Amino acid sequence: MERCRAMVNLRLAELVPIGNERYERLLDSIHYSLLDGGKRIRSVMCIKFCEAAGGRLEAALDAACAIEMIHAYSLIHDDLPCMDDSELRRGKPSNHKKFGEFTAVLAGDALQAVAFGTLMGSDVPPGALVEMAKVLSEAAGPYGICGGQYLDLTGVSKHLTEEMLTEIHDLKTAALISAAARIGVIAAGGGTEQVAAAKSYALAVGFAFQVRDDILDSIALEADLGKPAGSDMARNKMTYASLFGLENCGEIVKRETERAIAALEGYFTDTMFLSWLARMLADRKT
Secondary structure, eight states: OOOHHHHHHHHHHHOOOOOGGGGHHHHHHHHHHHHSSOOHHHHHHHHHHHTTOOOGGGHHHHHHHHHHHHHHHHHHHHHHTTTTTOEEEETTTOHHHHOHHHHHHHHHHHHHHHHHHHHTTOOOHHHHHHHHHHHHHHSSSSSTTTHHHHHHTTTOOOOOHHHHHHHHHHIIIHHHHHHHHHHHHTTTTHHHHHHHHHHHHHHHHHHHHHHHHHHHHHHHHHHHTSTTHHHHHHHTTTHHHHOOHHHHHEEEEHHHHHHHHHTTTTTOOHHHOOOHHHHHHHHHOO
């Protein structure tokens, strides 16, 4: 995990634009959210799926960095006053609190553009590159992060069914995790069955990840989370924790984690790390 994180962090530092004093504050804003902290779960998953499908880690490295850029942009925008209105992210002021709202918005916009430029530099065959770009664009757009955020915000103060809540988080959370897993397999030249297995794993992990998030939002301390605790309750947002209760949520996390691990069986030669990753995320405290 640490080796993969180090690879991603080093490459991100090489890829992020620097050195233009005319908009130095904008670049500082980009660096602030992209390079300082983050678990790198999605990027690590991308390069480890590439390895599991028989490819080299390096083949998926730029794609993994592109995914981190999309994730960073989504968090910057997610924290804005017109969105989830959060003043903290990873234990420090949110981007808009540090740099101002318009700079934060532009930093997010720039990161999305740089992400696709980075992806297009991947050292893979042209056909694979097109497929990777297609997967990432879908995860970032109205059928992914943007659609999920829209449904999430319009669902505030409303009673949501399990199906409605799951749709929101399939788009807002699981879509980019799924894209990371599939892009890793595609970078390795993996077949359609491996791509499908990676998607099944990632959707289950994404579901478990969100339910665990809801549990932590209810029970963890702000100092542990690095962001305001209890924020969903304060904004009258329905969560899995409020819908099912904490005990049932714990069972859901266990069930989906085992489902994710089972999805890998028979499709990849070495699934030890990916199985460990699913279980680690299920037990995380932040």
